Amino acid sequence: MAPLGRIPEATVARLPLYLRGLDAFPVGVTATVSSDELADLAGVNAAKVRKDLSHLGTYGTRGVGYDVTFLRFQISQALGVANVWPVVVCGMGNLGRALANHTGFTDRGFPVVAATDSDPNKIGTIVDGVSVHAPGELGDIVRRLDVAIGVISTPAEAAQGTADALVAAGVTSIMSFAPTVLSAPDEVEIRSVDLATELQILGFHLHRNRIAGDA
Amino acid sequence: MAPLGRIPEATVARLPLYLRGLDAFPVGVTATVSSDELADLAGVNAAKVRKDLSHLGTYGTRGVGYDVTFLRFQISQALGVANVWPVVVCGMGNLGRALANHTGFTDRGFPVVAATDSDPNKIGTIVDGVSVHAPGELGDIVRRLDVAIGVISTPAEAAQGTADALVAAGVTSIMSFAPTVLSAPDEVEIRSVDLATELQILGFHLHRNRIAGDA
DNA sequence: AGCCTCTTGTGAACTGATGCACAAGGTGTC
């Protein structure tokens, strides 16, 4: 019954999964989906689906389920997927190139519009359709291309400096792959994707099971 | 005072950060670190550091802090970082290549020992020192090279099949980049790294702020 | 020794998220 109140963080993190789950239904065709089905498609449980959707003020129909088209619209609305948020990739190394070359981002409203790199051999080149600039031009790029999100894929040593430059240019959303802690003002949202840590968490469980197995 | 009880998931996820924070101290030199300092280095707060470390049964010294060398040893012990867990990368495209080429993983005990790809032009080649095999050979590879962790960087359509093959070969730890839900037996630990979702979460906050700003 | 300062370890309150269970409300059939 919440018309448009605050949406819990945990719910926000699942909305994209629901949206993706709805891709299983053809567009334009009238269909309904139950919380049970959607739960399967998104890999969560049905109670969570219902509670999450209730935060959107979305009304399904009791006895029937949710109208797929309307639900898609509601979630898109909440996430603001109609917007296009231009992305700048800082550090066109192995990872940066993979990101820039990835079509899935552009499709979902996150086009990579420019890149920076400190390597003189890369500056001025165009990689996968993305032009590479000197780090010093970051401020210009952000303003000129209306960049909303900065991706940090530089070595860890350069990450904080890059973050500072992004913040100085007015970017308030950062996704970082550098294995280091970044500091920034509170209003800047930083999502740190730490793959080495992910592997270490897997390693922890392997280690624990091995010990348990031996005992 | 917990000697070696169950460690909460949230704590496990932070242990690698503490370990990384301790890199700020030179090895072999005697030094102590307070929960406050370590909190800064890991980007969390001091209370969390103390509670987390208390789960390891680690004892710091009141009035002084934690002995850096001993703490490093304790956390390493808990995470089992002394072990080496061989990794197979499934899908040597943009992302797979970046991962295979990344030295940071090998350094931390996660060497990429082989890869698979369905592209006949890639099968049989060696990319960045990693030999690429046909998907059908996955079982052999896992057994022969004692693979512990499977990375899925295939297109989403091929992800479930790849996961099934990994599980059939006895792999119980999977890190997936494919934007899809994977099903597997309960004993298999799957960590899904969904970059498009991460961006959408950033997009949600941008969207919300934009609305708030207009109001 | 006595005292002061520092920092840990932890009980306890609090917060946010999860999952259960069921009444409320809708559909379809006879």
Added chain:
DNA sequence: GACACCTTGTGCATCAGTTCACAAGAGGCT
């Protein structure tokens, strides 16, 4: 219209994780 059948929406209990606040312990200084 009445009844049988579904599935939502939500109140409530529960759980995990976070944060506070402080007593207890350790070192150092006089």
